[in-house]
């Protein structure tokens with residue numbers, strides 16, 4: 001029997017190795033991987049031979065011998081199969097088809113009707129998206145290794161259940177099984193906070209730091225947490241619901257039913273509310289109820305021309321955001337705070353600069369010095385890309401890549417509580 005904790009350690013180590021390949025393209029030797037991950041060469045050799053056996057990694061040549069023994073160069077085998085990442089948001093469903101190196105092959109985005117939406121409607125939209133990307137890429141569905149789907153709200157990953165979606169009043173909907181049945185493909189379910197944190201770990205700020213918070217700013221608001229290089233989920237996978245922590249005592253009514261939540265101030269509906277309080281008849285409000293993008297692009301364009309209302313809306317949004325982020329900085333002491341998603345993509349540099357100034361008034365000096373606030377380098381597809389990465393992990397977990405138990409000494413030590421399986425002196 002595989003010891004549970006030993007299995008977890010192997011999965012963490014495998015994640016460390018694979019994310020080096022996704023973080024920067026280009027082949028690597030086992031020695032490169034050992035120095036990049038701070039895992040022992042024995043652990044890396046063990047992991048890579050199993051990944052080669054699975055067809056996920058391939059040898060693509062030899063590194064320059066330079067007098068020494070030539071070393072095999074390894075790369076991701078993009079042709080091994082495909083992955084699908086799907087971002088089901090309140091207003092749209094984005095479906096992306098990737099090769100195994102997470103290179104994008106096709107993308108489809110379709111709107112979700114406003115108001116109450118049934119699980120069946122979402123299943124229909126997902127199926128149409130999956131059909132469309134395959135047609136666009138000329139790729140076969142039989143090549144799909146896994147589908148990662150991010151659903152808004154709370155998701156219990158292991159059971160594959162959407163436990164609570166505040167937007168559509170869903171409770172305990174077994175979405176994974178419904179989607180898997182309809183698509184005829186293996187489905188892995190999670191929420192956008194987990195997907196975007198994973199995307200930053202693999203492709204964004206997480207390439208440089210191990211402790212980061214990804215702040216998702218769209219109609220829903222939350223924080224994806226990566227601590228010590230690993231996605232943090234909490235006891236029931238609901239960690240990071242910072243959007244529903246209290247920013248203003250007895251403040252604005254939030255869609256979750258409580259008062260004064262962060263989301264009610266820095267989510268798209270909250271930004272519209274701030275505009276309404278400043279300029280009740282503003283023409284941007286006419287569209288804002290249905291769609292966030294025209295509100296955000298309109299505000300950005302007007303602020304760029306110096307429109308005082310738009311400038312003030314962004315300043316106030318940043319002031320709320322800075323106060324709310326101060327809590328995260330004080331509690332978690334991260335190295336990077338990444339502003340991501342729709343609001344960050346549209347309001348960009350202006351929001352960043354104003355939020356930095358506001359944050360300084362709310363975080364303690366020492367953790368503030370340790371943190372860098374930045375815009376996501378993946379503003380448009382962090383969630384769908386992260387969902388595909390989740391599908392990749394799910395595929396490998398399902399295949400039991402590691403087969404027979406062959407614990408490394410370091411992993412054994414970790415399993416027994418004598419270390420973390422990494423060489424001492426790890427510093428990044």
Ligand SMILES: [Zn+2]
Pocket residue numbers: 243244245254255256257258261263
């Ligand atoms: Zn709330």
